[in-house]
Amino acid sequence: MYSNLFPKQLRVMVCCLVYFSFTVKPIHSESMNSYGVSCKKNSSLVELSHCIVSKHPNFRVEEIKLKEISGRKKIASYYFPSNPVFSSYVATRKGESSGPTFLSGPNAADNFQVMVNQEIFTNGKREISVQIADEEFKAQVIRLESVKRTLEFDALKKIIRYRYLLLEEENSLNSLNLVKELKKVSKARVNEGLAPGIDESLSESEEIRIFKIWNQTHRLSENAKSELEVLLGLPFELEIMPNNYWIFPNELPKEKSELIQMAMQLRPELSLSEKEIELSILRQNEVRRQKIPNVTLGAFAQNDGFNEKVVGGMLSLPLTIWRDYEGETFIATSKVDSSIELKESVSRNIKQEVLFAFTNFIYLSEEIKLYDKTKMERAETDLKNLQEAIQFGKIKIIDAINHQRILLQTKLNYLNTKSEFELSQIELVRVLGLTSDSLEVKP
Numbered sequence: 001m002y003s004n005l006f007p008k009q010l011r012v013m014v015c016c017l018v019y020f021s022f023t024v025k026p027i028h029s030e031s032m033n034s035y036g037v038s039c040k041k042n043s044s045l046v047e048l049s050h051c052i053v054s055k056h057p058n059f060r061v062e063e064i065k066l067k068e069i070s071g072r073k074k075i076a077s078y079y080f081p082s083n084p085v086f087s088s089y090v091a092t093r094k095g096e097s098s099g100p101t102f103l104s105g106p107n108a109a110d111n112f113q114v115m116v117n118q119e120i121f122t123n124g125k126r127e128i129s130v131q132i133a134d135e136e137f138k139a140q141v142i143r144l145e146s147v148k149r150t151l152e153f154d155a156l157k158k159i160i161r162y163r164y165l166l167l168e169e170e171n172s173l174n175s176l177n178l179v180k181e182l183k184k185v186s187k188a189r190v191n192e193g194l195a196p197g198i199d200e201s202l203s204e205s206e207e208i209r210i211f212k213i214w215n216q217t218h219r220l221s222e223n224a225k226s227e228l229e230v231l232l233g234l235p236f237e238l239e240i241m242p243n244n245y246w247i248f249p250n251e252l253p254k255e256k257s258e259l260i261q262m263a264m265q266l267r268p269e270l271s272l273s274e275k276e277i278e279l280s281i282l283r284q285n286e287v288r289r290q291k292i293p294n295v296t297l298g299a300f301a302q303n304d305g306f307n308e309k310v311v312g313g314m315l316s317l318p319l320t321i322w323r324d325y326e327g328e329t330f331i332a333t334s335k336v337d338s339s340i341e342l343k344e345s346v347s348r349n350i351k352q353e354v355l356f357a358f359t360n361f362i363y364l365s366e367e368i369k370l371y372d373k374t375k376m377e378r379a380e381t382d383l384k385n386l387q388e389a390i391q392f393g394k395i396k397i398i399d400a401i402n403h404q405r406i407l408l409q410t411k412l413n414y415l416n417t418k419s420e421f422e423l424s425q426i427e428l429v430r431v432l433g434l435t436s437d438s439l440e441v442k443p
Contacts, residue, residue, distance in 0.1 A: 046436050049155035052231045056151050062144045069137045076133040079126065081294055084118040113302035117316075123292040132282045139275040146268040153430040155231065157423055162228060164419035165221035168412060172214035175408045178387055179207045182404070186397045206401050252432075256358060259432065263354050266433025270350060273343035280339040284332035291325050293318040353431040361428045364421040371414040383407050 053059050091111040183203040253259055264270055298314040386403055389395040395403075429438060 045156060045159055046152075048159060048232070049152045049436065052155040052228075053148055053151045055231065055233055059144075059147055059151055062140070062147050066137070066140045066144060069133070069140050073130075073133040073137060076126070076129040079121075080118060081121055081125075082119050084116055086114075086116050088112065088114045111302075111304060113300055115298055115300035117296050117298040117314075119294050119296045122294050123289045125286070125289050125294070128282060128286050128289060132279065132286065135275065135279050135282060139272060139279060142268050142272045142275060146272055149268065149430065152436055153426055156426050156436060158224065158228060158231070160419065160422050160426070162221065162224040164415055165217060165224055167415050169214065169217045169221050171408065171411050171415065172210065172217050174383075175404065176207070176210045176214050178383070178404060179203065179210050179401075181387065182397065182400055183207055202397055202401060206404075256355060259358055260351050260354050263350050263432050264347070267350055267431075268433070269346050270343070273339070273346045277336070277339040277343060280332070280336040284329075284336055287325060287328045287332045290328070291320060293320060350431070357424065357428040357431045360420075360424040364417065364424050367417050368421045371417060376411070376414060379407050379410050383411075 089112065092108060093111055094108045183206075186203040253262065296316040298316070299312070300314070301309070301311045303309055383404075386395070386400060386407070389400070426436075429436065
């Protein structure tokens with residue numbers, strides 16, 4: 001159903017593109033912009049999230065790890081496990097001649113030797129080391145993509161939360177201004193003897209209640225703003241965020257089983273767990289090959305002291321007696337089993353995330369339908385009429401407080417529902433493994 005819009009090879013293509021970009025172009029830890037997106041005030045929401053990710057320490061640490069693995073790939077490609085060992089010695093031998101007396105006398109000769117030893121890989125140790133390094137690099141590319149997606153969607157959620165906190169703050173501020181006007185009217189009525197003193201007490205209590213709501217919302221919005229400023233590295237204002245709106249891909253499957261299958265194909269976390277299993281099996285094979293030690297080849301040339309020149313070679317092989325690699329084998333086998341269980345855990349988490357996100361999206365999409373445009377416009381008009389009625393004394397104080405609570409609470413409920421609905425869309429796109437570009441519509 002969704003194979004045309006989201007092909008199965010999408011995950012492989014993304015990994016290959018990232019792999020190509022890192023292998024062709026060197027990685028610089030000083031780079032402040034891994035996406036090629038600068039933090040500008042006219043950036044889209046997705047571009048702002050990319051900017052946040054490019055400056056996030058967690059993402060840049062994974063970039064540095066990728067560079068570190070590139071160094072391990074270089075080490076694994078060495079053709080010899082160690083440098084050659086050169087040794088030599090020179091000696092002088094002295095002795096007495098055993099010939100006739102008239103020929104006897106001291107005898108001396110020089111003795112020297114030159115030897116070169118080189119350890120070499122045996123049993124395919126170099127080949128499997130190169131293979132492990134290559135797979136580690138591919139796994140790190142997938143891990144980098146996974147970290148990038150997590151940070152990117154988290155940044156989008158923070159921006160959306162801040163936007164609606166500002167709207168809630170504006171809503172509570174309007175309510176606070178309205179209740180202040182109500183307090184003035186009630187106080188004037190009480191002073192003129194047109195209303196009981198309890199009206200003034202009710203309006204003051206309502207002012208305290210509304211002020212507490214506004215103060216709490218204002219505090220939350222300021223905290224959210226400061227968090228975004230730290231992440232972006234620049235002052236964050238409301239005008240930075242364009243008025244984008246979200247759409248949901250129409251060709252997404254409707255059944256939960258199909259959504260789970262789609263997430264299993266696209267989520268990089270599952271690919272990473274599969275790659276970890278492959279790596280653990282390769283490391284297990286590497287340990288097994290360590291049981292057959294490397295051999296050392298040598299060649300030497302010497303003069304034995306009697307002007308007899310000797311050229312020869314030697315072969316040395318360590319005996320595996322005390323060190324049988326039994327402990328290393330147990331560790332490698334345990335890591336294979338652990339990687340298999342970790343994949344199962346990741347798979348379960350993905351299924352649970354998809355079910356939760358889909359349920360939230362379905363129920364919030366039904367709830368948001370209750371707040372149609374006509375109802376919200378009528379509630380806004382009733383608030384304005386209520387303000388006029390309060391100013392001209394056409395309504396009782398207790399009735400004005402009750403009407404104001406209902407109307408403003410309706411608007412607050414609408415903002416909360418709309419905020420949660422947008423966040424549910426972002427979360428569902430994340431858990432399905434889709435890109436954030438499938439949500440945003442640029443103006």
